Amino acid sequence: MxxxxxxxxxxxxxxxxxxxxxxxxxxxxxxxxxxxxxxxxxxxxxxxxxxxxxxxxxxxxxxxxxxxxxxHTIEPSIRYQPDGKDSEAPNAMSLLLGGVRVQVVASDRFVLSVDNEPFLTLDSLTSGLLVSCDVAGSHSVPIRAPRLAARIRQNVVWYSGPGVSPMRPDRHTILVRESGKDILRIHYADPRRIEVIGQFYLSGDGESSVISFMRGLNWRGGTVPPGMGIDLRLQGKGKIDFEHNGLIQILPK
The missing domain is CATH 1.10.287 (Helix Hairpins)
Incomplete structure (x- = not known):
């Protein structure tokens, strides 16, 4: 006892x-x-x-x-070593979201939201990265409504639906698969770059929706194709908000 x-x-x-x-x-x-x-x-x-x-x-x-x-924090696969040539590098962070490079001011916490409603939180600690999000599953016929596949809070899987398998393939990656298909992959490439591919479940105002970072950025307000770059560093620190009018901007904390 x-x-x-x-x-x-x-x-x-x-x-x-x-x-x-x-x-x-x-x-x-x-x-x-x-x-x-x-x-x-x-x-x-x-x-x-x-x-x-x-x-x-x-x-x-x-x-x-x-x-x-x-x-179980996610460790960076390589350590950042500044070479002294890029003075902005220590103050910048790259989030590779669905193949879209989003540059933001470096911070110990990144909150991504749609119309100010959070759907993904990345906490960067000295020991590693902590991820919190709701992962969306498939919603094909006859189920057309978005479905919650997994709930992750600070790397702890609180819920996983039928056919959903959360896993840690290595110390740098969180992976969630549904029926053999990747529906979330977050890879901590280095302390200045986090790679995110996945689809996120959002339930607000009584209506559920999906924010997809599978191939580019797709949310209920807009789309950004993979390969594009977005620089938000001039907006400072804050919540990365995907708005219904198609804009992506930083909301002050």
């Missing part, structure tokens, strides 16, 4: 013992004493369960989650 649960275990045992005494008093028709002992027994058992659930359990789960994320 985890030592941190010993107080709750002691309360539980005490409650059970008091319950036994209460039953004995009840059998001997000592009603008042039996009622008091039964109430005390139930109170001790309730405190034990509540303490385990809302005090130590939360602490333990958050500790386990932090340890899991720490072990």
């Amino acid at each position: 985890n030592p941190e649960f010993l107080p709750e275990f002691a309360l539980l045992i005490a409650g059970v013992l008091l319950g036994g005494v209460a039953i004995n008093r009840l059998a001997s028709r000592r009603w008042s004493s039996a009622a008091k002992l039964a109430a005390a027994s139930l109170a001790l058992i309730a405190v034990a369960f509540l303490g385990g659930k809302y005090v130590h359990w939360k602490y333990s789960e958050s500790w386990r989650l932090r340890q899991t994320m720490k072990r």
Whole structure:
């Protein structure tokens, strides 16, 4: 047993013992004493369960989650080594989204959104990269509506649908496949470049939609073909927002 649960275990045992005494008093028709002992027994058992659930359990789960994320961050495949020739390089970051190179100001966190509704978050820590997103699955006939295939929160897979296989082919990549087809691939090429191919599930205002980075950028407001380049560095840091009017711009935090 985890030592941190010993107080709750002691309360539980005490409650059970008091319950036994209460039953004995009840059998001997000592009603008042039996009622008091039964109430005390139930109170001790309730405190034990509540303490385990809302005090130590939360602490333990958050500790386990932090340890899991720490072990499974995505590491860059190569380390960045500035050569001193490009003064902007240390302050720039390239996001290769569906084959479209989007240049932004370097940051420890990138949030991508559609009309200010986030669908992909990339947290860059000293230990590596953490990814949070909802992955969209296929929605062919007879299912035409977008479908949630997988839910990832800081590299932890909270949900995966039928036929969906999240995997880590190497220390630098997160991959999600559906029926043998890649529906998400995020590769941490180096500390200044992150490659993203995939389709993302977004449910807002009661209507679900898909943002696709499979071949270029495709969202409900516009399209950018692969091979194009977009430079957002002059707009500074903030949320990378894909708007319904077809614009891509930085929204201040």
